[in-house]
Amino acid sequence: MACFFAVFLLFAIFILYNFIYSNSVFPNIYLGGRNLGGLTASAAYGQIAEKSADFLNSEVVFQINGEQRSATIADLGLSFDYEGTTRNLYKLGRSGNILEDSYFRLKSLIKKTNVQPVYVIYFSQFAAKFDQMFAKYNQSAKDASLEFKNGSAQIIAESAGQKVDRDKLISDLRVDLENLKAEPIVVNLITSKPKVEKKSLTKLKEKVDALTGQTIILSFNQDSWRLSGENLFEMLKFYPAGYEDTNLLNLDLGENKLKIESAIFATSSPSTLTIHLENQKLDSYISDIGSAVDRPAKDANLKFENGKVSEFTPAQDGQSLNRELLVRKLGAALSVDNEVFDKQISIALPVAVTRAKIANDEINSLGIRELVGRGVSYFAHSIPNRAWNVGLGTSRVSGTLVKPGEIFSFNNAVGEVSGGTGYRQAYVISAGKTVLDDGGGICQVSTTVFRAALNAGLPIVSRTAHAYRVGYYEQNDTKPGFDATVFAPSVDFQFKNDTANSLLVQAVIDQNLAKLEVDIYGTRDGRRVEMSDSVVSNQTPALPDKREDDPTLPVGQVKQVDFAAAGATAFFTRKVYRGNDLIIDDAFKSVYRPWAAVYLVGTKS
Numbered sequence: 001m002a003c004f005f006a007v008f009l010l011f012a013i014f015i016l017y018n019f020i021y022s023n024s025v026f027p028n029i030y031l032g033g034r035n036l037g038g039l040t041a042s043a044a045y046g047q048i049a050e051k052s053a054d055f056l057n058s059e060v061v062f063q064i065n066g067e068q069r070s071a072t073i074a075d076l077g078l079s080f081d082y083e084g085t086t087r088n089l090y091k092l093g094r095s096g097n098i099l100e101d102s103y104f105r106l107k108s109l110i111k112k113t114n115v116q117p118v119y120v121i122y123f124s125q126f127a128a129k130f131d132q133m134f135a136k137y138n139q140s141a142k143d144a145s146l147e148f149k150n151g152s153a154q155i156i157a158e159s160a161g162q163k164v165d166r167d168k169l170i171s172d173l174r175v176d177l178e179n180l181k182a183e184p185i186v187v188n189l190i191t192s193k194p195k196v197e198k199k200s201l202t203k204l205k206e207k208v209d210a211l212t213g214q215t216i217i218l219s220f221n222q223d224s225w226r227l228s229g230e231n232l233f234e235m236l237k238f239y240p241a242g243y244e245d246t247n248l249l250n251l252d253l254g255e256n257k258l259k260i261e262s263a264i265f266a267t268s269s270p271s272t273l274t275i276h277l278e279n280q281k282l283d284s285y286i287s288d289i290g291s292a293v294d295r296p297a298k299d300a301n302l303k304f305e306n307g308k309v310s311e312f313t314p315a316q317d318g319q320s321l322n323r324e325l326l327v328r329k330l331g332a333a334l335s336v337d338n339e340v341f342d343k344q345i346s347i348a349l350p351v352a353v354t355r356a357k358i359a360n361d362e363i364n365s366l367g368i369r370e371l372v373g374r375g376v377s378y379f380a381h382s383i384p385n386r387a388w389n390v391g392l393g394t395s396r397v398s399g400t401l402v403k404p405g406e407i408f409s410f411n412n413a414v415g416e417v418s419g420g421t422g423y424r425q426a427y428v429i430s431a432g433k434t435v436l437d438d439g440g441g442i443c444q445v446s447t448t449v450f451r452a453a454l455n456a457g458l459p460i461v462s463r464t465a466h467a468y469r470v471g472y473y474e475q476n477d478t479k480p481g482f483d484a485t486v487f488a489p490s491v492d493f494q495f496k497n498d499t500a501n502s503l504l505v506q507a508v509i510d511q512n513l514a515k516l517e518v519d520i521y522g523t524r525d526g527r528r529v530e531m532s533d534s535v536v537s538n539q540t541p542a543l544p545d546k547r548e549d550d551p552t553l554p555v556g557q558v559k560q561v562d563f564a565a566a567g568a569t570a571f572f573t574r575k576v577y578r579g580n581d582l583i584i585d586d587a588f589k590s591v592y593r594p595w596a597a598v599y600l601v602g603t604k605s
Contacts, residue, residue, distance in 0.1 A: 032180025064187040077125030084118035143196035161192035220349040237278035290321040318354035367501020367523040373456020378475040380514040386426035386441035393445040398507040410493040450484035452518040453495040457527040457576040461494035465590035479534035481570030540567035543596035553602025567594030
């Protein structure tokens with residue numbers, strides 16, 4: 001009977017409440033200390049909007065280290081969802097479960113029910129405001145890291161920082177939001193621990209040392225690129241395990257809204273350091289190689305004027321670097337997961353070649369069908385006048401036709417070298433000194449023609465080495481001994497065309513890459529060239545610096561006019577075969593004197 005009576009009572013309350021509060025909020029329901037019971041949804045909405053608007057304009061005071069910071073709730077990027085809050089109020093006691101709803105309605109007669117507002121956070125504004133207010137208190141912890149110093153990776157120890165305890169701050173702020181009351185908030189500072197500690201990097205350093213101690217040689221034809229040491233280290237990217245770019249999550253919501261129901265804030269524990277290749281730098285490096293390798297296929301074109309080739313477009317095969325395959329090859333070579341690290345790794349560049357057609361009958365009749373020899377040199381760091389002279393000398397030599405049995409003379413091909421023929425002053429070796437003279441740098445061209453003739457297997461009639469080692473001719477890992485100086489009319493470089501067809505000397509210069517290429521075209525006759533490495537001996541240190549008075553310079557001014565170079569002897573051999581027959585067997589010896597740097601000291605008062 002008692003049970004029946006209780007059920008009857010609940011049912012009666014349910015019916016009565018449905019009648020009295022059919023269009024209003026049930027009694028004793030409070031929001032921010034304000035009783036909204038008995039109000040219609042529309043009236044409750046107005047009360048919520050009024051109460052919330054006042055609260056949004058109120059200031060919250062944040063107390064930190066004896067100082068105060070303040071901001072309005074609105075400035076913090078916080079707002080309220082009036083409709084959502086009103087809906088939550090009105091739904092209380094109307095869940096659809098008769099027993100639960102009846103119990104709530106009975107309870108509401110004698111007990112308050114506090115409802116929390118539904119609030120909205122504009123995340124970007126919220127984060128920016130907190131960063132602005134507490135910037136001076138946030139000092140980032142520094143993770144232990146690896147840096148490249150003195151030729152190897154060095155471990156840099158971690159250091160702790162400090163930061164605002166955001167977990168507590170947000171928790172306290174939520175209390176203000178839920179009660180619609182701006183109470184002062186005490187902001188605590190906590191230690192910011194680094195994610196990576198020094199002790200965790202020992203094993204990784206060993207692998208990085210092994211990796212950066214390698215030399216990766218990328219090669220294609222006569223060009224090569226090297227990766228080792230600091231250049232290789234710069235392609236590595238370090239970050240704590242489980243993190244990317246030192247952040248577990250990058251979140252950019254712009255002006256998008258987040259409705260906050262609840263939040264859990266957790267701290268992370270120290271991590272180990274992970275390593276991988278930085279794709280952007282690797283792609284940039286490969287792109288630079290590709291720009292030097294890639295080229296379209298071109299058909300040959302030849303035009304004569306006044307007995308000399310005035311226009312020549314050699315048959316050029318197209319080349320295209322397979323960048324994706326090279327990325328995979330480099331990725332395998334540079335993996336820290338490797339158990340064995342070879343000191344030197346050679347990788348042939350994956351280059352697809354598209355053959356060009358030689359369709360010019362005149363070219364075919366001369367026998368200029370294909371490339372028979374190529375020479376390459378580099379002149380990085382040349383002064384502008386020297387680079388100019390290299391370009392001008394290149395244009396004068398390029399297009400020279402050498403008939404069968406004829407001797408090529410560099411001095412004849414290049415013509416007069418003087419200011420009157422367009423050359424500028426740059427440093428040359430003359431009478432045992434390095435002096436400024438017209439045409440300085442012309443030997444870059446003769447040296448490159450010498451290298452092309454060597455590789456073509458042609459007889460060298462006349463070649464003279466420089467008096468001392470010149471750095472330009474040893475760039476890109478070229479050993480000493482492969483240079484040829486000229487000084488008209490006494491010193492010339494010459495080779496003989498001992499083939500059955502004409503030869504064409506074609507030179508191409510790239511000022512951006514500081515690269516000179518000399519190509520000799522003709523018809524291959526089965527020659528095979530075997531050249532030994534250059535053996536360097538009798539090395540002696542550079543001579544002591546010299547200082548000479550110069551009355552044309554003001555007192556105190558010092559001008560360097562000569563540059564130090566170590567002495568040495570360089571020796572290499574060349575054998576040229578046609579089939580099984582040895583047709584040329586020669587040796588090249590270069591004796592370089594030690595050289596002193598010379599400084600002129602002004603004495604003019």
